Amino acid sequence: MASSLAPIARTEPYGRVVVRAALWLAFLAPFFYLSYGFANWLASRRDEVGSIVFSWEHGIPFVAWTIVPYWSINLFYGLSPLLNNDRQGVDRLAGRYLTAQVVAVICFILFPLTATFVRPATTGLPGFLFAVLGGFDKPFNQAPSLHIALLVIIWDHWRHRLGGLLLPLWHGWGFLIGASVLTTWQHHFIDMPTGALLGFFALWLFPRSGDLPFSGFRLTSDAKARRLARFYALGAVLALAGAALGALFCAVALFLLWPALALAIVAFAYAGAGEKVFQKSADGSITLASHVLLLPYRLGARANIWAWTRSLTPKVAIADGVFLGRFPTAREASSFGTVIDLAAELKRPAAADCRWISFPMVDLLPPPVAIRQQAAGALESARRDGTVLVCCALGFQRSAGVVAEWLVATGRAKTPALAREMLAALGRPVHLAEAIERAAS
Numbered sequence: 001m002a003s004s005l006a007p008i009a010r011t012e013p014y015g016r017v018v019v020r021a022a023l024w025l026a027f028l029a030p031f032f033y034l035s036y037g038f039a040n041w042l043a044s045r046r047d048e049v050g051s052i053v054f055s056w057e058h059g060i061p062f063v064a065w066t067i068v069p070y071w072s073i074n075l076f077y078g079l080s081p082l083l084n085n086d087r088q089g090v091d092r093l094a095g096r097y098l099t100a101q102v103v104a105v106i107c108f109i110l111f112p113l114t115a116t117f118v119r120p121a122t123t124g125l126p127g128f129l130f131a132v133l134g135g136f137d138k139p140f141n142q143a144p145s146l147h148i149a150l151l152v153i154i155w156d157h158w159r160h161r162l163g164g165l166l167l168p169l170w171h172g173w174g175f176l177i178g179a180s181v182l183t184t185w186q187h188h189f190i191d192m193p194t195g196a197l198l199g200f201f202a203l204w205l206f207p208r209s210g211d212l213p214f215s216g217f218r219l220t221s222d223a224k225a226r227r228l229a230r231f232y233a234l235g236a237v238l239a240l241a242g243a244a245l246g247a248l249f250c251a252v253a254l255f256l257l258w259p260a261l262a263l264a265i266v267a268f269a270y271a272g273a274g275e276k277v278f279q280k281s282a283d284g285s286i287t288l289a290s291h292v293l294l295l296p297y298r299l300g301a302r303a304n305i306w307a308w309t310r311s312l313t314p315k316v317a318i319a320d321g322v323f324l325g326r327f328p329t330a331r332e333a334s335s336f337g338t339v340i341d342l343a344a345e346l347k348r349p350a351a352a353d354c355r356w357i358s359f360p361m362v363d364l365l366p367p368p369v370a371i372r373q374q375a376a377g378a379l380e381s382a383r384r385d386g387t388v389l390v391c392c393a394l395g396f397q398r399s400a401g402v403v404a405e406w407l408v409a410t411g412r413a414k415t416p417a418l419a420r421e422m423l424a425a426l427g428r429p430v431h432l433a434e435a436i437e438r439a440a441s
Helices: 014-044 055-059 064-082 087-110 124-136 146-159 166-183 191-205 223-246 251-278 288-293 295-309 330-334 369-383 398-409 416-424 433-440
Strands: 315-319 322-325 338-343 355-361 388-391
Touching: 014 064, 014 087, 014 124, 064 087, 064 124, 064 146, 064 166, 087 146, 087 191, 146 166, 146 191, 166 191, 191 251, 191 288, 223 251, 251 288, 251 295, 251 355, 288 295, 315 398, 322 398, 338 369, 338 398, 355 369, 369 388, 369 398, 388 398, 398 416
Parallel strands: 322 388, 338 355, 338 388
Antiparallel strands: 315 322
């Protein structure tokens, strides 16, 4: 059993981790019950509290024993801060807890909902646990389900620290905890996806490693970036309005909250946060939270790639084994020795069998000169070991800019203007005006 625990590389004495965890729990535990109870109390004072229930939910059975996995999340909530290798890990987990709590309670206060199913009488251990639960948990704090939000956070925390037989057992127990919110008649269905969305947002806001999305944020002074930020923010507002108004007629409209959040995150990137909001690593992988939250945006990006490049060849040869093209499929990528990937918003294909080097850049914006130079240097180094594909989403701007930088840096083109002419002669659209101006200045 011990061998199933993933090794934890301690970066500081564990006693400091325990103290930090204890301090956070001393704050979080009373904050949880006080804020959660306050929202319940406010809702109980309203003359009328609505509900969102799909007709098929009346067929969900009441399974009394599932109150045990339902309650078990409290144990894992308390143990998780202790399962960290440093104080930063404790702080980030606490940040996720706090984010889920604050956002959920705000929703409970502004838009209270009530559970409508009346549980049958139960005895034994389940009866005792239901009685304790009913002592403080009234049926008003529904969507988003804080239980599900915390489950997403805790499940993700433990899955990185368990291995062997314990990992599938943990996944199974996590499934039981999630299903129990329905089989204990504690929540309705709509509470689950909204709770999961909140949980993944908390994971995104406080990732396990790397920079926080909001760290170092400074409102951009670039006019184009501001314009794009306003564009995506408007899309987020329209999706949010569609969710709010549509919910008056059909609760399915609440799923528009997902693209609304995705567009808001992209707007945040253009407003000044930059490529870190996409949480893409140097090997082309992205975090699970980024994968889930930004999926609606990435589906749109994929559709955009198809629309712009469907009549173009996927790649064109530049010189000496270097190719320029759109973001490749796994099969296309595997035909190269190395892929230099510049698309911050897209994930490396899982089945790609090649060396993958990512320099995440935000679409439609000129990257910092230093990053472009690093990518050009990596390109020249990789070229000596085999063929190289330089790609972004469309292959028109970011990747073309890096290839132009490489052509000039290696003497294959004397000036940026000549590099642009070389690329334009290949028959693909190339947008290098901004890059050329910056290089020449």
